Amino acid sequence: MANPQELSKTASQVRRDIIRMVTAAKSGHPGGSLGITDVMTALYFSEMKHNPATWRRDAKGQDAFIISAGHLAPVYYSVLARAGYFPVSELGTLRKFGSRLQGHPCVTDALPGVFQASGSLGQGLSCAAGIALGKKLDGAAERVFCLLGDGESEEGQIWEAGMWAAHHKLDNLVAFTDWNGQQIDGPVENVGGVGDLRDKWTAFGWDVIEADGHDFESILKAFELARAADGKPKMILFRTEMGHGVDFMAGTHKWHGKAPSAEQCEEAMKQLEETLGDY
Amino acid sequence: MKKYTDQGKVDTRSGFGAGLVEAGRKDPRVLALTADLKGSLKMDAFAAEFPERFIQCGIAEANMVGVAAGLAITGKVPFIGSFAEFVTGRVYDQLRQEVAYGHTNVKIASSHAGITLGEDGATHQTMEDIALMRALPGMAVVVPCDYNQTKNSTVAAAAWDGPVYLRFGRPSVPNFTGPDEPFEIGKVYNLNEGKDVTILCCGHLVWEALQAAEALEAEGIGAEVLNVATIKPLDAAAIVASVRKTGCAVVAEEHNAAGGLGEAVASALAAAGPAPVEFVNGADRFGQSGTPAELMKAWGFDASGIAAAARRAIARK
Numbered sequence: 001m002a003n004p005q006e007l008s009k010t011a012s013q014v015r016r017d018i019i020r021m022v023t024a025a026k027s028g029h030p031g032g033s034l035g036i037t038d039v040m041t042a043l044y045f046s047e048m049k050h051n052p053a054t055w056r057r058d059a060k061g062q063d064a065f066i067i068s069a070g071h072l073a074p075v076y077y078s079v080l081a082r083a084g085y086f087p088v089s090e091l092g093t094l095r096k097f098g099s100r101l102q103g104h105p106c107v108t109d110a111l112p113g114v115f116q117a118s119g120s121l122g123q124g125l126s127c128a129a130g131i132a133l134g135k136k137l138d139g140a141a142e143r144v145f146c147l148l149g150d151g152e153s154e155e156g157q158i159w160e161a162g163m164w165a166a167h168h169k170l171d172n173l174v175a176f177t178d179w180n181g182q183q184i185d186g187p188v189e190n191v192g193g194v195g196d197l198r199d200k201w202t203a204f205g206w207d208v209i210e211a212d213g214h215d216f217e218s219i220l221k222a223f224e225l226a227r228a229a230d231g232k233p234k235m236i237l238f239r240t241e242m243g244h245g246v247d248f249m250a251g252t253h254k255w256h257g258k259a260p261s262a263e264q265c266e267e268a269m270k271q272l273e274e275t276l277g278d279y
Numbered sequence: 280m281k282k283y284t285d286q287g288k289v290d291t292r293s294g295f296g297a298g299l300v301e302a303g304r305k306d307p308r309v310l311a312l313t314a315d316l317k318g319s320l321k322m323d324a325f326a327a328e329f330p331e332r333f334i335q336c337g338i339a340e341a342n343m344v345g346v347a348a349g350l351a352i353t354g355k356v357p358f359i360g361s362f363a364e365f366v367t368g369r370v371y372d373q374l375r376q377e378v379a380y381g382h383t384n385v386k387i388a389s390s391h392a393g394i395t396l397g398e399d400g401a402t403h404q405t406m407e408d409i410a411l412m413r414a415l416p417g418m419a420v421v422v423p424c425d426y427n428q429t430k431n432s433t434v435a436a437a438a439w440d441g442p443v444y445l446r447f448g449r450p451s452v453p454n455f456t457g458p459d460e461p462f463e464i465g466k467v468y469n470l471n472e473g474k475d476v477t478i479l480c481c482g483h484l485v486w487e488a489l490q491a492a493e494a495l496e497a498e499g500i501g502a503e504v505l506n507v508a509t510i511k512p513l514d515a516a517a518i519v520a521s522v523r524k525t526g527c528a529v530v531a532e533e534h535n536a537a538g539g540l541g542e543a544v545a546s547a548l549a550a551a552g553p554a555p556v557e558f559v560n561g562a563d564r565f566g567q568s569g570t571p572a573e574l575m576k577a578w579g580f581d582a583s584g585i586a587a588a589a590r591r592a593i594a595r596k
Contacts, residue, residue, distance in 0.1 A: 058354045066349075116352065116377065126342045126344070126349070127377055130347060131349040131350070131353055133346065134354070156341075163337070167337075
């Protein structure tokens with residue numbers, strides 16, 4: 001297990017990547033990406049059993065990760081590149097013509113580390129559950145992780161998948177929700193009213209774990225609890241803050257899908273330490 | 280003309296069920312998934328022989344598509360089965376993102392397609408599914424004509440690299456192709472040579488087209504009957520060559536006009552060999568309750584409707 005200080009340094013670099021990528025692309029989704037950065041860093045640099053050098057789309061011998069909230073592509077791409085799946089220099093091509101880093105992740109261009117396309121919301125948990133069942137059928141011990149948004153949980157298919165995964169006792173499935181309380185049109189409770197996600201997932205037959213998505217000890221502990229082979233799928237509800245790490249972007253939905261200006265990017269860079277070298 | 284014998288009426292969905300078992304015996308990666316329609320999709324034999332490879336998804340088609348995509352990612356060959364409407368229109372976005380976009384190896388088993396679903400009425404009688412599936416990049420679209428061909432095309436679909444939409448139906452219809460005729464996705468099957476008109480058809484209308492060709496022969500008209508069992512990828516060269524020879528065509532399908540076999544053929548002919556074409560299809564309307572035979576007649580999908588279209592096409596030459 002990586003130590004929290006190391007993870008924190010990596011996360012700072014990932015946040016720099018996110019801001020610089022989205023600024024250069026002049027579009028994209030920085031707010032949610034910044035909010036789930038610590039969790040994604042802990043996942044790829046500590047919890048997940050994976051090896052970029054031997055990665056295959058079929059996830060043989062490795063854990064798999066499905067991003068259901070595909071607009072969180074910036075954090076996904078940065079973490080993948082920093083973990084060694086493809087050169088970090090490629091991060092600068094986000095959303096550009098001819099890039100493997102499409103606006104939303106896809107497998108068409110065979111970007112290493114990406115198992116499935118995502119962008120149309122509500123679909124990733126079903127796919128993750130399918131991979132989890134595939135691993136069970138193969139007698140494989142690896143697990144499948146899946147990132148959901150809390151706003152995304154307004155999609156009915158999430159709950160179809162929730163019911164089905166519990167019915168099939170997929171305890172090798174670890175879903176986690178970016179519980180930031182925000183979506184494009186405003187606070188989740190004003191827009192869609194997903195209500196108490198703890199009660200809902202518990203009622204659907206899942207093990208529910210709550211954690212602070214900006215405290216590495218809390219994040220790592222939650223992932224550890226989610227290893228239980230108890231016949232139930234796991235849902236970790238990570239309390240997060242949209243835009244976390246950049247003061248003028250934090251705590252609001254206004255940066256959900258907006259790129260910073262060059263000046264704002266510069267201002268953000270002052271708040272985020274360059275720890276691994278910018279791409 | 281070449282004689283075809285009805286070896287006994289049987290539903291094409293039973294051909295799928297038999298093909299699924301055969302595909303499952305050939306390849307341990309083959310799985311069957313359904314959304315609470317195991318019996319309707321004739322998956323019982325597969326589920327009995329391979330209980331661990333049959334996956335019940337309940338009445339949640341969208342989730343079933345995603346689960347199948349996940350299974351395919353791990354190297355399985357999942358067939359998802361439901362009624363045609365519920366495995367196309369209801370889950371179009373899921374098929375687009377989870378299956379077609381990544382060329383994920385999921386096979387879509389689509390039963391009860393078209394007007395011949397009969398008594399259930401228009402909510403279940405999809406006449407738009409071929410259009411939806413043709414529109415998806417990389418999706419193969421296969422519409423076999425009888426029990427044997429549905430069985431053999433199911434085996435072919437399992438071996439095909441990439442997503443396949445396999446469409447079949449509910450009613451018992453004549454079974455007239457060979458029991459072990461190898462089926463090739465992408466091939467047009469020439470069932471009868473003729474010089475005056477080419478009848479291009481698929482699914483339940485192939486038998487009707489053969490009956491129409493017999494009736495036309497009695498009038499001295501030679502009808503070439505092409506079973507276009509694969510609508511995509513379309514064997515345009517075979518179609519164009521036939522219509523060049525006969526000078527006109529009829530396209531007959533159990534589907535609405537928009538986006539079906541008719542438009543696929545018209546597009547191929549417009550590009551490489553324009554000729555008068557008459558269309559036998561559902562035009563632009565919904566179905567209604569009735570027996571399959573009543574509906575086939577009312578929609579002009581029977582032999583007499585196809586023969587009439589052939590005469591019109593010839594008159595336009």
